Amino acid sequence: MNPYKEPIRKVEEALKAVHGREEGINAGAAWVNNVMREIRRTGVQPSSKYSDLEGYGQLVWRFTAATCLLALALTVYAMTSDLSTASEVTRLFFDDPLAVDMVHSLGVI
């Protein structure tokens, strides 16, 4: 058993209580005027990173399952069909021996 488990729990609880304590601040009329001055200076923008990119991360993650399934399906297809590099090269050779010879001499296959 970890002898520090209980002391750590106690400190965690105390820090949580410290964090939860309400703090006040005296942001009065001067602060409000400053913010309004800044706002008048900047103006409204038709779009922003907060509106356009909101949920962008989630959108990307939403497609991960579909991408994984597609990759899996392609792998299964490649394994079950007689698709292989060797058979493809052989087929190409019989179809067009001259082209294969040229490609081979260029070091592509």
Added chain:
Amino acid sequence: MVSELDDEEIIKRVLSGDVNVFEVLLQRYRPLVFGIVLKHVPHDSAEEVAQDVFVRAYQSLYGYAAKSSFPRWLATLAVRSCYDFWRNHARNRELPLSSLTEEHQRWLDEVLAPQSREAFLEHTARQEGKEVLGYALDRLSAEDRMVLSLVHLDGLSVKEAAKMLGWSIVKTKVRAHRARREMRKIILELIGEGMRLR
């Protein structure tokens, strides 16, 4: 009276060019924004970060589109502003982290000693507690700091925290777990340091 208009009505008026009406939203939601900001950034930076929240809210009003309630949307902006504050802070930090003093160690010792609920609450009100918490959080990255504060200190659900930070739920869950483990390591170091001093 303009101050009696609901949020949607005010936003429509601001977007049609009546900038001054935004002050009603500013006054209405100032406590909400300061309530969030004061929990996540140092006291002396709170006004600046809160100003940033309202300026961003104003600039992004077209994107708001009333998909969620205005205060909820504003709270999200407030959390993201705090997160940005810590990211900038980490980038610009040049000074090494300060270490804890004997007063802070005494505070930790008293937390660990058996005590009544009243004594515990009185204890957590002391400035040393805030400084110990600040010290521990300062040793975390901006990401870990924010997720730990939202999930473990504020008590938000992973889903809520994810939405506020704009992260996926999986990332938030993993980060929250990792941040808590880091925090426990830091606490263990603090406890161990106190024992060495005795």
